[in-house]
Amino acid sequence: MTLKAIFLHGTVVIDGFLLSSLGEGALAAMGLAAALGGIVIGFIFAFSQAMQIRTAQAVGSNDPVFLKSVLASGLAVSLSIGVIGVGLIQLLGGILTEALAPTAEISDQAQTYLSIFCIVILGESIGQAIASFFNGCSRSKLPLYGYLLSVPLNIAFSVVLIHGLWGFPALGVAGAAIGSAIAITVQTGFWSVLLLRSYGHLRRVEGWRNGTFLPSFKRHVLFALPIAATFVSSNLAAHVCSLMYASMSLNGFAAMTLIAPWNMLTGQIAMQWTQATGILVAQLLGKDTPEDVLDRFLSRAWIGAFVAAGIVAVTFLAMSFSIDWLYPNLEVETRAILFGFLPILLIIQFPRATNAICGNTLRAAGDTVYVMHVFVWPQWAFRVPATALLIFYFDLSAFWILSLFLWEEFLKFPAFHRRMWKGDWKRIKVAE
Structure with missing residues (x-):
């Protein structure tokens, strides 16, 4: 659990370390964009915590219908949050960065980073639901394998694209965002393949936990809300403060x-x-x-x-x-x-x-x-x-x-x- 969490939160540390060579302006642009995008990521992670508990209940009950319902409902909740979050960023991201950034140049860099970071948000909305499902099934090594694959990719692509090595353009802040987007896309794809190989049989299970999918989905949301509220509040407060730091x-x-x-x-x-x-x-x-x-x-x-x-x-x-x-x-x-x-x-x-x-x-x-x-x-x-x-x-x-x-x-x-x-x-x- 600790190793996976370190890899999970290490992405922003990596981007900050690699961008530090470009000076305070690049760090400020990344910090502002990460604060806005991190609000959506915080919602995704919060509901994934609840999904782990719900999955464990299903595994303990040894009920394949329950397990299928949890997986489908959890993915639907997480992906919905990701899509809504990206839509709000596209509508309001430019306005917020212009209002909060100390200079116009930092605002432009933050908007570029944020637009690319939307790919990370959508990837995490799928990937974190799958990772939480694996954890709830007591297969916590599988999410760790995904980070062992994605973190080196993130470092390699970010270094190349930030500084323009080997003939690639020097993209600066945008290069760090692209490196993260590539790594998360590969990681989510890897987890999706593992999910199909290990639990693809759930597609053939008939029925839903609460009769049909919609009641099962609603039951999952009601279960997740109290648990998610604590994590959402913590992440939201942190990112609201981060916006004020600007x-x-x-x-x-x-x-x-x-x-x-x-x-x-x-x-x-x-x-x-x-x-x-x-x-x-x-x-x-x-x-x-x-x-x-x-x-x-x-x-x-x-x-x-x-x-x-x-x-x-x-x-x-x-x-x-x-x-x-x-x-x-x-x-x-x-x-x-x-x-x-x-x-x-x-x-x-x-x-x-x-x-x-x-x-x-x-x-x-x-x-x-x-x-x-x-x-x-x-x-x-x-x-x-x-x-x-x-x-x-x-x-x-x-x-x-x-x-x-x-x-x-x-x-x-x-x-x-x-x-x-x-x-x-x-x-x-x-x-x-």
């Missing part, structure tokens, strides 16, 4: 653009541990495991989460002292801002990991609405308005903008841990 100084915006994918990428070490903990807690609750056994398991999982958080912190420490080597073409001020982020990046890993343990455990016990509230309110009642206030009114530096993520974790801490210590989750009957 109003910062160019150096500050470039630094925030670079640190965001690094934070997402390295954070997967701890986040995937906590998600795996949630899966195991759900299994233990389903077996009516005694409370003392749950407590012992969770205490060990908590230790593992702190170890994972420590690994992430050490990774950021190494990255911060390697900034001059990683990004030699950036301005001195941009590199200084990146290095200044280090105290926040070291501290935040530990409250974030323990909050995630609580959130995934409560979600495994069916307490999904409470978890959603704990995530949503600190984002929209605190971080988003605070970001606007610090940027547009106080005009503070990037350090203070990034610190809002740390304060958000502190706000969630008592709400999560009070619920965990209360202990009602240990007495939940999951089957009921």
Whole structure:
């Protein structure tokens, strides 16, 4: 799970690393376009999380009609989101980039990147549904194979097309987008072939879970909405803040653009541990495991989460002292801002990991609405308005903008841990 997540979130890091040689303007254009396109991708990923759970239920029931219904409904939901998202980008993308970009040149580059990135969105709308289906069927290696194929392709095509190697035109920002589009297209095609080979027999299964396809589709949507809402809110808040970052100084915006994918990428070490903990807690609750056994398991999982958080912190420490080597073409001020982020990046890993343990455990016990509230309110009642206030009114530096993520974790801490210590989750009957 961790390896797959690192490959998944590594695409933006790769594009940022390759474009850093072109300067802050190219990074700003990519950051702005990625923020807009990432909103749609966030919706796709959110519903794919729900599809994993639904698929696992179908596999556990050993009902091929149920499994077929989940696959068809999940693909339909995901592809619908992709098509609607691309349509909105075509209608509004140009207006938003012109309004948010600091210069006309950056706006043009962002629009070009975004128009090509639509291919990535459509590919992900199909690919992520298939990958989630594989995960729910306990075949998690298959999605990993797809990333092992696509990431090297992304790097190779992006390098060639950004810099114009071997006779190809030097496309700059557009070259990075084309490299990502080619890689995602190949990856989605690869997964589609694997799906047909492994589960093509489902096409011959007669009937639908809820009588016909439409009721089955509606049932899938109703099941997915509460789970997806938490992930959608998180991604939407992050990208709304990213759009506001465009109003910062160019150096500050470039630094925030670079640190965001690094934070997402390295954070997967701890986040995937906590998600795996949630899966195991759900299994233990389903077996009516005694409370003392749950407590012992969770205490060990908590230790593992702190170890994972420590690994992430050490990774950021190494990255911060390697900034001059990683990004030699950036301005001195941009590199200084990146290095200044280090105290926040070291501290935040530990409250974030323990909050995630609580959130995934409560979600495994069916307490999904409470978890959603704990995530949503600190984002929209605190971080988003605070970001606007610090940027547009106080005009503070990037350090203070990034610190809002740390304060958000502190706000969630008592709400999560009070619920965990209360202990009602240990007495939940999951089957009921």
